[in-house]
Amino acid sequence: MSRVYNILLLNETSGPGGAETVIFNIAKNLDRRLFNPTVVLFRPGWFAQHLAEQGIKVDIILSRRSWDISFLMALKKHCSNNKI
Numbered sequence: 001m002s003r004v005y006n007i008l009l010l011n012e013t014s015g016p017g018g019a020e021t022v023i024f025n026i027a028k029n030l031d032r033r034l035f036n037p038t039v040v041l042f043r044p045g046w047f048a049q050h051l052a053e054q055g056i057k058v059d060i061i062l063s064r065r066s067w068d069i070s071f072l073m074a075l076k077k078h079c080s081n082n083k084i
Helices: 018-029 046-053 069-081
Strands: 005-011 035-041 057-060
Touching: 005 018, 005 069, 018 035, 018 046, 035 046, 046 057
Parallel strands: 005 035, 035 057
Antiparallel strands: none
C-alpha cells in the first residue's frame, strides 16, 4: 500500500492568469492515490471559487503583502497541522 503525500501549492493572486492555470492543472491532474493537494491562497476570490467547484481543497491564509512574518508563521502552522 502506497503512502499518500500531502502537498501544498501556493499562489499569491486570486484572479485568472497563467500561474493559476498551471496550479489548477497540477492540482486537478495529480494521481490522488499518491498525492493529496491543497492550494493555499493569500485571499479569497475567483481562483478559490474555481478550485473549490472542481473539488480541489483550498485554504486561505490572509496576507496584505507578500511574505510578511505573520503570513510565514501561519503558513508554517498550516503545513504542520496538515502534515505537508
